[in-house]
Amino acid sequence: MQWQLRGDRPIYQQLVEILTEQIVSGQLAAGEKVPAVRELAAQAGVNPNTMQRALADMEREGLMHTNRTSGRYVTEDKEMIDKIREQIASDRIAEFLAGMSQLGFSEQEVFRLLEKRQEEGNQNGTEK
Amino acid sequence: MQWQLRGDRPIYQQLVEILTEQIVSGQLAAGEKVPAVRELAAQAGVNPNTMQRALADMEREGLMHTNRTSGRYVTEDKEMIDKIREQIASDRIAEFLAGMSQLGFSEQEVFRLLEKRQEEGNQNGTEK
DNA sequence: ATGATTGCATTATTATCATAGTACAATATA
DNA sequence: TATATTGTACTATGATAATAATGCAATCAT
Numbered sequence: 348m349q350w351q352l353r354g355d356r357p358i359y360q361q362l363v364e365i366l367t368e369q370i371v372s373g374q375l376a377a378g379e380k381v382p383a384v385r386e387l388a389a390q391a392g393v394n395p396n397t398m399q400r401a402l403a404d405m406e407r408e409g410l411m412h413t414n415r416t417s418g419r420y421v422t423e424d425k426e427m428i429d430k431i432r433e434q435i436a437s438d439r440i441a442e443f444l445a446g447m448s449q450l451g452f453s454e455q456e457v458f459r460l461l462e463k464r465q466e467e468g469n470q471n472g473t474e475k
Numbered sequence: 476m477q478w479q480l481r482g483d484r485p486i487y488q489q490l491v492e493i494l495t496e497q498i499v500s501g502q503l504a505a506g507e508k509v510p511a512v513r514e515l516a517a518q519a520g521v522n523p524n525t526m527q528r529a530l531a532d533m534e535r536e537g538l539m540h541t542n543r544t545s546g547r548y549v550t551e552d553k554e555m556i557d558k559i560r561e562q563i564a565s566d567r568i569a570e571f572l573a574g575m576s577q578l579g580f581s582e583q584e585v586f587r588l589l590e591k592r593q594e595e596g597n598q599n600g601t602e603k
Numbered sequence: 604a605t606g607a608t609t610g611c612a613t614t615a616t617t618a619t620c621a622t623a624g625t626a627c628a629a630t631a632t633a
Numbered sequence: 634t635a636t637a638t639t640g641t642a643c644t645a646t647g648a649t650a651a652t653a654a655t656g657c658a659a660t661c662a663t
Contacts, residue, residue: 356484357650372579383609394652399611416609416660436578440588443571450564451500458593460568465586485620511639522622527641544630544639 350391358393362401370410370421371432381411381419478519486521490529498538498549499560509539509547 348369352361369375382390388398402419405411409427413419422428447457476497480489497503510518516526530547533539537555541547550556575585
């Protein structure tokens with residue numbers, strides 16, 4: 348897992364974001380067992396309390412549930428997972444375009460920039 | 476001016492972002508006088524200290540300079556302003572695509588989503 | 604039954620952020 | 634000259650975040 352954390356936003360929020368992406372992209376499959384809090388915290392290099400807070404947030408969202416001492420599991424509601432995926436994507440697109448608009452780029456200009464990216468062979472750090 | 480602030484990120488950072496967008500999009504023109512710290516703080520509904528910090532950050536970037544007690548002015552280096560604009564745009568595009576990739580959308584899929592947006596008449600809250 | 608693992612709660616400490624309030628030096632402006 | 638405005642510095646306070654360090658109840662495996 349990546350666990351690439353920044354210092355400009357609350358860590359627990361970033362953890363929620365990363366874990367949600369893992370679930371929504373299927374890298375953490377529906378119904379799958381989630382590693383223990385302490386384990387995840389160690390992987391991410393954060394305090395267990397911080398990871399615990401992130402996981403608690405995700406349970407409130409319905410993305411996970413916990414069977415007391417047997418551990419924590421990703422929800423099995425694939426429909427919900429996909430709905431959240433679409434929602435996040437939609438939000439990000441809107442936010443991205445709004446931000447570009449603030450910079451003075453029209454939607455058409457943004458579209459053309461991406462079009463250009465398409466034509467050229469674009470290597471960013473986005474493999475697989 | 477907009478001054479739409481969120482609670483999930485340091486306010487002074489958001490102020491830098493908003494003011495930079497203002498300059499870069501020409502709404503705060505090169506060489507133009509910037510309102511006083513207290514004035515800007517009142518407009519944005521934040522503490523003068525917070526606004527002061529944001530403005531100090533922007534001077535460090537070279538986007539503004541201050542003539543002691545006569546006030547603060549936007550840089551006149553239009554070339555620099557445009558370079559920063561392009562840089563921010565480039566960063567945002569890369570960040571956006573990387574984020575969408577994490578959600579499981581390929582660049583082509585993202586491109587098609589935007590294409591779809593282009594075809595349909597799209598009203599978001601993004602007017603000029 | 605015993606020990607290990609699980610989620611979870613608790614307390615304390617440190618750092619950052621935002622605010623409030625005050626003050627001062629330099630300089631336009633009247 | 635007197636006044637107001639400018640940027641800037643300073644101290645203090647409260648809230649939030651992140652960490653550290655324990656501890657406990659429930660349950661699973663042995």
